[in-house]
Amino acid sequence: MAETNGDTAAPAQYKPEMRKQPMGNFISPSRKTNGIGIQAEDTRICVVMVGLPARGKSLIAQKVVRYLHWLSIKAKTFNVGQYRRTATPNPNAAFFDTTNPEGERLRRAAAEAAVNDMVKWFHSGEGLIAILDATNSTKGRRAWIRDRCDAEGIETLFVESKCDDEDLIMSNILEVKTTSPDYVGQDPEEAAQDFRNRIRNYEKVYQTIDEDESDLTYVKLIDVGQHVIINRIQDYLQSRVVYYLMNLHIKPRAIWLSRHGESNYNLSGKIGGDADISTRGEAYARALPGLVKQMAGDRQLTVWTSTLKRTIQTARFLTFEKLEWKALDELDSGVCDGLTYAEIATQYPEDFAQRDEDKYNYRYLGGESYRDVVIRLEPIIMELERSENILIVTHQAILRCIYAYFMNVPQERSPWMEVPLHTLIKLTPRAYSTQEERLKADIPAVSTFRAKGSQAVHQEGTG
Numbered sequence: 001m002a003e004t005n006g007d008t009a010a011p012a013q014y015k016p017e018m019r020k021q022p023m024g025n026f027i028s029p030s031r032k033t034n035g036i037g038i039q040a041e042d043t044r045i046c047v048v049m050v051g052l053p054a055r056g057k058s059l060i061a062q063k064v065v066r067y068l069h070w071l072s073i074k075a076k077t078f079n080v081g082q083y084r085r086t087a088t089p090n091p092n093a094a095f096f097d098t099t100n101p102e103g104e105r106l107r108r109a110a111a112e113a114a115v116n117d118m119v120k121w122f123h124s125g126e127g128l129i130a131i132l133d134a135t136n137s138t139k140g141r142r143a144w145i146r147d148r149c150d151a152e153g154i155e156t157l158f159v160e161s162k163c164d165d166e167d168l169i170m171s172n173i174l175e176v177k178t179t180s181p182d183y184v185g186q187d188p189e190e191a192a193q194d195f196r197n198r199i200r201n202y203e204k205v206y207q208t209i210d211e212d213e214s215d216l217t218y219v220k221l222i223d224v225g226q227h228v229i230i231n232r233i234q235d236y237l238q239s240r241v242v243y244y245l246m247n248l249h250i251k252p253r254a255i256w257l258s259r260h261g262e263s264n265y266n267l268s269g270k271i272g273g274d275a276d277i278s279t280r281g282e283a284y285a286r287a288l289p290g291l292v293k294q295m296a297g298d299r300q301l302t303v304w305t306s307t308l309k310r311t312i313q314t315a316r317f318l319t320f321e322k323l324e325w326k327a328l329d330e331l332d333s334g335v336c337d338g339l340t341y342a343e344i345a346t347q348y349p350e351d352f353a354q355r356d357e358d359k360y361n362y363r364y365l366g367g368e369s370y371r372d373v374v375i376r377l378e379p380i381i382m383e384l385e386r387s388e389n390i391l392i393v394t395h396q397a398i399l400r401c402i403y404a405y406f407m408n409v410p411q412e413r414s415p416w417m418e419v420p421l422h423t424l425i426k427l428t429p430r431a432y433s434t435q436e437e438r439l440k441a442d443i444p445a446v447s448t449f450r451a452k453g454s455q456a457v458h459q460e461g462t463g
């Protein structure tokens with residue numbers, strides 16, 4: 001297997017925990033870093049959402065937080081609506097009338113409460129990026145937030161979602177807002193009408209970010225990323241968030257995931273390597289086009305594989321365009337490559353125990369950890385966000401990491417998830433969650449799942 005870290009030989013005083021640090025490249029483990037391996041002692045960013053209601057702000061906020069968590073960057077959303085709802089649970093449209101002083105006062109109080117909590121959260125040392133989710137629709141409100149954050153040593157990144165496409169706005173109103181806590185139990189038509197009135201009130205005072213605010217750091221997403229304007233991005237972490245935002249789209253799409261067909265290494269319980277697929281793996285490869293047809297119909301897909309033989313062989317009967325990605329190669333098990341789990345437990349007992357203790361952070365000697373894999377998969381996630389219909393044929397650990405991103409699976413759990421062989425998974429990203437379907441081929445395969453504390457995989461499993 002290719003080396004990824006350059007540490008092919010054990011240091012003289014080698015101890016497995018020496019490889020356990022969640023290090024990024026080139027950063028000493030004693031320095032405080034975030035998940036993407038950059039120095040982050042002083043960086044605290046408040047991402048301030050801006051935009052009229054029903055412009056997808058909460059959706060964007062939620063996606064950014066999921067992405068950051070996946071990268072081990074501590075992030076949290078502060079939704080001003082929730083603070084307002086606590087104080088005023090059942091507002092009518094008049095509450096949002098900007099000429100109504102009581103409504104104005106209460107909405108301002110909710111924003112202050114959210115910002116106060118956010119500042120406390122930053123000062124507790126817990127977080128790096130906060131998302132302030134509200135309309136923040138006037139220059140005055142934005143200046144107030146910026147000044148408050150400046151005084152607390154927090155950077156601000158304003159993210160405006162501007163959209164005049166009536167169809168998009170309507171589908172947002174119907175899909176998202178009629179399920180809002182403000183409209184629980186109400187007739188959806190009435191709720192939509194009330195919500196439209198609320199939008200009209202905001203429109204009266206709404207000020208888009210313009211040249212007067214050229215001193216702000218901002219990104220303006222026009223018509224869901226059709227057109228993007230960026231101003232004064234100051235550092236690496238901000239640029240990562242902006243780059244992610246630039247790749248988002250809301251066109252309907254799905255992602256299909258499959259492990260390669262059973263390999264000869266899977267049969268003998270060995271990990272890693274570059275083995276051929278077994279006879280049953282070959283049967284799965286032949287069945288795959290039919291399974292895809294069953295789940296995706298006539299959709300034109302693009303197939304991504306790793307550069308290892310077992311994925312390329314599995315995908316070879318699919319007639320779609322194919323791309324091989326090194327980044328999709330299996331987690332590099334370093335010196336343990338080609339061994340069974342029982343052999344690892346005998347030859348590297350300390351390592352074996354350490355991996356069970358903290359599987360996400362454990363880095364194989366001369367190889368990788370799950371944390372390393374997530375970092376190398378980031379470009380894949382970016383491409384997936386930009387693309388429409390992709391089928392990925394890859395490996396157990398890689399599939400776990402990609403799945404964890406879409407399904408928001410925490411790090412303690414993701415390396416232990418069961419991802420059976422000979423099963424096609426379809427993920428459909430929706431407004432606030434990702435929908436999952438599985439289609440299991442009727443072709444037996446060994447199970448490669450090893451439970452914590454065990455040395456054996458369930459060889460008698462069916463995938």
Ligand SMILES: O=P(O)(O)OC[C@H]1O[C@@](CO)(OP(=O)(O)O)[C@@H](O)[C@@H]1O
Nearest residue numbers: 266270271272330333395396397448
């Ligand atoms: O992290 P764990 O649970 O060991 O799973 C990853 C392992 O899965 C395997 C199978 O055991 O993937 P693959 O089938 O793609 O070969 C190993 O190669 C790899 O080391």
